[in-house]
Amino acid sequence: MKGKSKRKFTSEFKLKVVLEVLKEKDTLAVISKRHELHPNQISDWKRQFLQGAASVFEAGCKPTSTNAEPETALLYEQIGRLQMEPDFFQKKVDAMSLSQRRSLLDAALSTSIRQQCQWVGLPRSTYYYQPVVATSDDLLLMRLLDEQYLLTPQYGYRKMQVALAKAGYCVNHKRVRRLMQILGIEAIYPKINTSKPAIGHRIYPYLLRGLVIVRVHQVWATDITYVPMATGYMYLMAIIDLYSRYVLSWSVSNTMEADWCCGVLRKALGSYPQPEIFNTDQGSQFTSDDFTSVLLDQNIRISMDGKGRALDNIFVERLWRSVKYEDIYLKAYQDGWQLEAGLQAYFEFYNCRRFHQSLNYRTPEEVLKGIKSSQTK
Template identity: 60%
Template structure:
């Protein structure tokens, strides 16, 4: 159990000894009403079945399940979750028109080696009494999850720290791909990539397939872990995801990788 009053061992050291990221210690789920949480959970699962549903169809669909919500309420819940209809990914961030948008560099590019291209994204994570957000960095060639973190806020500083940890532990990619969310177009985030001399690539607006590999990761982590568990707080969420990503990287066989694990390829090729 973490003790903040222990004068001999700092909180940072206690987290390291327990293999616990500090984000899992400090962050608590954002609260919503029980009915709103149920609706958001239903919407989150429905996205993977009908990402082309807009507000009107979702309103009718929810009504059929016994939930009568007006468009204002539905729109607010969709925004909290980051639902973007049809051609856009279920993005958790809105673009900022004052930020520079970089070109998409992956079109026609043969991705043939580890640490050639990394990508990152944010997704909504439902919990028993609230929700949090998950950010992950994935190597596109091997599908290896290089780093991840949870938070109850979606800031550029948080995204930057997740990527910087990945670079510290695994080197750096030649190209880094994101969507056009405000966290990723901010100078805080792009400046960090430029300081590491990493080429910046951003999905074309309205192009769901540009970041398809990390979208597949979100579907896997939700159906294989998040939806099967009811996490109470940041600590239990972090520990559950830690176990899952260890499984995903080292024990989950991928058909597209010739039934090898991401770690099999990443650690061999990146060595």
């Protein structure tokens, strides 16, 4: 029986795909479907491109001679064989996610995929797996689940199934659970914390319990949320000052990478006085050394929510509720460019012209800058 032929990609093709991702116009689902690629493969190419992009501008960097290509290729193959020795890098491989292990494999090498999978401890089925692109029905259900979660975050997948049924959508509870996992949402309730931090990622204590926040730039907080699109979805990250509710920095992306989060953080730190405490959840992007090192280098204390305790970051959750019901769900953005332009206008309104009852009907900008509202007596 003839086996399935392996696809080989040129550097030019990889660059073309990565540039499409970096434009942030289309969702990852659209790009992966367009080129018939695994979304994780595209994310890996983007990560590799960003990590190696700086080398283009290094001093003394010259194009490789064409005559040296065979010799260089042989050298890289020999180095690759040495690096593939399990005893040499087994501990590092164990700390990697499945997508990171998958990115180590290269079908163009003379070594078989079977052998490479054994070296990195990756099932061959995971390497060859091609995910099914989310259907229009799934995208509709994900939006409905996201809306319901903002209203009833205490609902688990069974109550979510009932809510969908009452809205006229008869869906199996297993499908509801799967879609909630894709959205990254789960019912909020007290439970035993049996989770363990990823290898090499430190989990910091929650510092806001019992803390009285009395001034601006005392505590900042951040989070990432799912944004439904016409085809697929995007991610939105925002950093807010908890005292004033002011959105200090925000960004949208079609992939959720630590480098992206670091960029949003550096933008906020470069525009405003640094906070005393910075609060996040325990997402891998926020527990990564790349992200925490930015805060530690500035002597900023790091606080992290308890696992499964979304109420620990309630102010950011309220921001998501506002931005989704007041803008995203009403506008139904078609692509990433429309989304970014729309959110730019909304956050300007939210910061400068939207009155907050909890702020004595002042705007976040007035509180941040210490401006007294004409309505405040």
